[in-house]
Amino acid sequence: MLSCRHIMQMSDMTPEDITSVLDTAESFREVNQRRIKKLPTLRGRTVINLFLEASTRTRTSFEIAAKRLSADAINMSGSASATVKGESLRDTAKTLSAMACDLIVVRHAFAGAPQLLAESMDACVINGGDGRHQHPTQALLDLYTMRERFGRLEGLTVGIVGDVAHSRVAGSLAPALRAVGATPVVVGPPTLMPARPDVLGAEVAHSLDEVLPDLDVAYMLRIQMERAEGMPFPSLREYARLFGMNSRRLARMKSHAIVMHPGPMNRGVEISAEVADSDRSVVLGQVESGVAVRMAAMYLLLGGAESGAAA
């Protein structure tokens, strides 16, 4: 069980909640490697994936997670939902609530959408990414991946590199790292930094080359042109030159250091193809962890032990 009813932002969770999700995910990870990858745990429960902003990988990950727990998973996407007909999110929430859904995963272009849903319905809410605010299950799966690799989280130094200002991934990952005793360092041009990185618990650096030797993890954010107001740097070429991860930079990192990316990757911009495909990149491991972590989050929110054994 978790101390929170919803997972909307990292501050909803205590460090114990985070550990609980990661530990529970361990057992689900094993299930995901079986030939028959299904548990009866959430049989009869209804999970709605309300994705009002384009997403393939996150929605698929949540859908697989729900189905492997035997929940009835329904996908509602932006174009299929009532949103385009002019219905407010509040009315959508009340409508879904009337259909007695147990858990709703929401992806939305604007910050605060999960809070708005939670106010208007009885279901548990998982934030699948809201505007530039947060994406907590991404942070949890990233922590899982790091813990698996290093055997610990405490004491790790993680460089979060790139468009931090517009990144909901960074919005969750930085406070999550801080909560478990790791040190997040946000790295990028000042035009891509949030106004107050300290609020996220992050330290700031503007030179990737300077911080590289200190990092256990280089977490490369996707450059999201569609979110930026005005061009925040002169060219992709200059960006890649100053902040892109490549073999030369990787060689300057600690021998055990890893490279992460939330996907989808812009090869040649924030990460070079050689690094993306190298054994130091754990990008696919992140994707794999995602299913187990989302299973854990759903399982723990919908009642934990009272729903039956984990695995």
Add this chain to the structure above:
Amino acid sequence: MALLLKGGHVVDPEVGLDEVADIVVRDGVIQEVGLNLSIPKGQTVDCGGSVVLPGLTDIHVHLREPGREDEETIASGTRAAVNGGFTAVCAMPNTTPPADEGAAIEFVRRRAEAEAVARVYPIGAITVGGRGEALAEMGDMYSAGAVAFTDDGRGVQDAGMMRRAMDYAKMFPVPIVSHCEDASLSGKGVVNEGVVSTRLGLPGWPAAAEETMVSRDIRLAELTGCRLHIAHLSTAGSLGLVRAAKARGVRVTCEVTPHHLFLDEDALSGYDTNLKMNPPLRTADDREALVEGVLDGTVDCVATDHAPHAAHEKELEFELAPFGTTGLETALSLVCTHLVRTGRASWSDVARFMCHGARRAIPLLPEVRLAAGSPADVTVVDPEANVDIAPSMFESSSTNSAFLGQKLKGRAVHVLVGGRVVLRDGKVTTDG
């Protein structure tokens, strides 16, 4: 018909009053202010324990008529005004269609004559449609009764345009009222840039987006000699610019809203859209500086920027909801609770920044005095009244108050407009 306001604490610094006195009103005019007055017939209103102020004026009100009568009308907005203790309001021109020509000003005046319970002074647009591109017919609007010009709702982005407007406006005895926001800096910002924009993941609206335009417009006021009034000033930096400009003799005035005086960005723990306003709630340091500015007179008046919005529009995602909070019915209670009852301001100060200061900003507004011969615009305040801010207390057609749920002390109990009782025992009345 005579009326006697009996035994109130009568306060009006303009005439040196700050004592218990009676006021006799006859034919809409104050006939006498003094001790132990009586009237042979007519009604006597017991004002014992109450404070009697010259009628409060709010120079920044969105009455929404014409165009959004579902949110507010001249009738409902002025009922809200008197319920909050205001006897006069200035109506902002960003209606649908906007008040950017004489006929539109005329419409507001006629509608007010027919339906308003408080005095309504229309303000016209600076530019056609408030779009910032071409001068609106200021002369025509001035002739029709406009008392000031503003493109409130957005800043006049082009400095050359603003200079032309100020040059042109100075042939009339009116101020240009500037909404100071450089849109290239505020962008899509919806909350103060800093702690809250970072924590909530919302686009930030930096203080500098206001301050650069305050600075620009003060320079333009110096260049043109036009009277300038800064609307809803929200940052310590802007206040410093106004203070320095006043010290060197620039004809600049400014107003601050109750929400910028009594709320700051720390109130935004979540995504309550009633706390979304333009300019946004600033830091606690800004808020305290603004309070100091009101107390030391750098801020000429408190103006509410009363901005009613339909509930279904405020209930959207934060970034999609419209900016603004209502203010007419909470301002006086907030001032009483946070400034008077704490001892930071006297009632004499309140008369200055909620009544007389308005005329410093907009000279065409008539004088309001608690003196024989003046029109009887009077606000009687019960400083002990308990006020729970709840939708049910509003006369406004909208309930989007940033102060819902607050428990305050002090409210208007009786209001006279031109000798007519429009608020009696805290209830709006039309039989008076």
